[in-house]
Amino acid sequence: MKFPTYDISKYTVRQLLALPIALLIVSFLFLGFNTFTTGMPVDPGIDFAGGVAVTIPPTADSQAVVEGYFAGYPLKSVGEGVNGGYYVVFEYMADEDFMSLSEVISEHYPDAKVDQIGETFGKTLQAQALWALLFSFIGMALVVFIVFRNFVPSIAVVLSAFSDIVITAALMDIVGITLTLGTTAALLMLIGYSVDSDILLTTRVLKRKGKFSEKMQGAFRTGFTMTSTTISAVFLMFVVSWIGQVDVIRDISAVLLLGLFVDLMNTWMLNAGILTGYAGGDKR
């Protein structure tokens, strides 16, 4: 077994925490800045902002042709898929405009997938998604505190889950994935993934007898096997949905993928660092 060796006890607590904390702060400021300037931490998709999204299956038409068909409508973006299809997004428009747009779409691309969300409905969804995120997070934190009944390790788990979500959300915005119902669900799913590896680490290190560095090393082997396996599954889901232009799954898997890498860092640097500081390493 060629396992990456990662001897956590080689590093000081400060070295372990520096990168994840810095990234957390930068991401937090970035999201804060976005919220301040645009009202949303991450650029919202039509689910939350209202608008029309059209998935056009593979076609011989060039991007200019596609844009030409929709020139009279509030076009927001046109993305080209690897398979020659397009993903077109429009800003919110009145019902009559949507009706005529529907005709244009069905005339040129009868097989397209069209979704339209009204502005008010988008607002409702936005508020509900926010509540869902809040409830999920509080619920998770409660479970963690009840299970560990120990302040520092619990905070470490909760903080790294929080950091997973914040950094991933910032990365999402940078690579241009919009916040939709699907990507919100993916962010919530990250809570589950994040806690998975954190709990493994905390349990192994705190509830076992033995040398600290060995317990850490053992936990890392299992944790890394876990996360790398999940990454491989999610990566293929991403590739297939990207090529096959299944945008719902593509966005969900892209967010999960980013989140899993962020989680590797947060679990094995942030959480492991806090635990090292807390449990005192090997009493060197």
Added chain:
Amino acid sequence: MSDDTEGGFVKTLKDWRVAVMLILVVFSLVSIYVIPPGISNGMTGNLQLGLDLEGGSWIQLSFQSEVVRFETDENPEVFAARIGDALDAEVFLFEEDRLEIRAPFTREELELVFVENGGSLVTYENGVSKDTADQIKLILENKVNNLGTKDARINTITGLNGVTQYIRLELAGVDITTAQEIVGAQGKFEIRIQTIGNESEHVLYGDSIKSVSTPTQSPPGSDVWGVGFSLTEGGADAFQDAANTYGATSNPDAHEIMMLLDDEIVYSASLNPQLAAELKTIPVRELRATTGAGEEGLEDAQKLEIHLRAGALPVDVEIAGSGTVSATLGEHFKVMSVIAGILALMAVAVTVYYWYREPAIVLPMIGTTIAEIIILLGIATYIQQLDLASIAGLIAVLGTGIDQLVVITDEVIHEGRVPSQNLYLKRFNRALGIIMVAACTTVIAMLPLAVMDLANLRGFAIITILGVLIGVIITRPAYGKVIMAILSKKPGDH
């Protein structure tokens, strides 16, 4: 240790955890393909597929109406009636202190009117009462059935406070234009009058009906139900004219008044003597169709109300959101989902093999994961339709499932050796402890999405929760048993 290697396989199969898993796999396969026979549907069998996999359209409607809670010292019914007059809108008092106002008003507008009439507004929300929502659902269902759509789902989306904000229609195999027509289309309502024998003459059409009230008792408290409706001026003239011309005013019993919806008789009765007398001299605009006494009378009255509205909804609706997927694209998504699932599973197998280099571990792991997916799909045939979001959930849950099998494996085989039975059980339980906590948090994290009605995210959440539960309760304990049996058979390990 004392593990009996001969017959170990049979023994493992007989272990209840493994047995339960296998029985559930069989049960699931039967649910998907055999009962009811689903092979003809191809690969997907009896799985309920969402619109984005099957092709079809959805429309989510919001209501141009409000539900308010109010306070007043007066009799609520009297107060409500006055509010209705003041707003010139239809109102419906569905609880002692809650009023449904069937026209769009802002909170400020209503507050003013309530205060002017000696009351006050306590809460204000957009939407309709549960009763009205059910009625709208019924009307839409009737329309959809009339069009012979094969597969339609209509759901009201109601908050915890009992106010329904949205109603969602999902129509498989229907394009968006047709779906919009279904929502907007109205039936043809007509009133005719009996002339001689079975013959009848036209009196008026539905456009002469100005408004229709909800079922009421007349006189109040008598338990005799009916529906009041008012005619336009022209309608009232036509009605009076017909009643006099064909003799319904002088001999009501021989000349019944009939109501027809799309040329079918939905109500027929004779004029009551008092009305007959009145019609001899003046046109009457406020009419009432009595349906009878008791529960049956009420039900008939409710149906008649719907007929009188001729498929028009009691509240104006607006399209909050809509979408459509063609059958071709749905088919493409279906194929892509299956490919994504299979490739994800293969990726997992390769990665796990890369780390463990031990078929005796990898095969049971992948086997368990497949069993988990089959059971999940089998149970899903009964409770949840699969759409793209729930397929993403399925693959995500496959990821956590493998995570946890890795935890069990690493915990049990410490330093490449299989422990004794006692130590094994101890370690296995320890691993289950970690898994339980992880599962618990995932379920809690997904719970809000499963409870709230955030469109298609509910499927994602339900599939994830279901998958985690199946894993923790059924497949992971079984895996622990299997891996123990297989590894203890390997020579030279203990």
